[in-house]
């Protein structure tokens with residue numbers, strides 16, 4: 001991959017003044033312009049700025065462009081000067097520079113992913129095995145809980161409250177917070193960490209990673225990417241970013257799974273049963289399944 005075609009970024013006057021064909025002042029017509037070589041952004045104090053070198057403009061500017069003429073000579077101009085001096089021609093140059101910048105950013109992004117290919121594959125493989133262990137447990141817990149409609153409704157409600165198990169408590173008669181029509185105040189008696197994994201957020205990342213991330217990442221190589229068009233490279237870059245996003249989300253889900261299956265966490269479901277369910281709803285099969293759910297936290301997946 002070529003690195004020649006880039007819009008350079010300069011942060012000091014010395015950086016571009018030291019270029020061999022740089023001139024502090026030039027006179028040029030629109031047709032003499034070849035391209036924007038780079039951009040400069042100078043430090044805040046005005047004494048660090050440089051006067052525009054184009055067509056005797058001579059105004060100091062903090063930011064602007066380094067422009068190259070067809071004969072190879074270069075000078076600097078303020079960020080609005082090119083447009084003021086050259087109009088439409090300058091817009092063409094700016095559009096070309098923007099295209100170059102986009103292409104360079106895409107190339108860098110693809111190269112960066114290629115450079116960490118092995119590290120990403122290692123990370124993906126280790127995520128597959130650790131995610132699979134938790135996925136297995138989540139599916140087992142769900143299979144048990146889904147059989148009990150009322151309990152499941154309470155679990156979903158609890159998940160919506162970020163795991164809070166809230167019960168109604170009677171208000172003291174002299175409470176200043178008393179509101180008419182309310183039977184009592186709500187009090188959080190426990191928080192079930194990671195319970196959203198059971199009701200909405202769960203994704204089988206072991207599948208996603210083994211079926212999409214790993215096979216495609218495996219196919220990435222410098223030879224495969226060579227000669228690809230800008231559009232194709234942009235698609236690679238997008239997919240590469242998506243893979244990294246998937247791995248990050250899988251890691252996050254893994255952390256939440258750790259919380260969900262932390263000792264004593266699922267046991268708090270018993271509080272839901274105790275406080276939120278009517279006696280006739282607490283069937284022996286429900287109590288048995290809740291016990292089974294609690295026991296799952298200590299199971300080691302095959």
Ligand SMILES: [Zn+2]
Nearest residue numbers: 052057078081
């Ligand atoms: Zn100027």
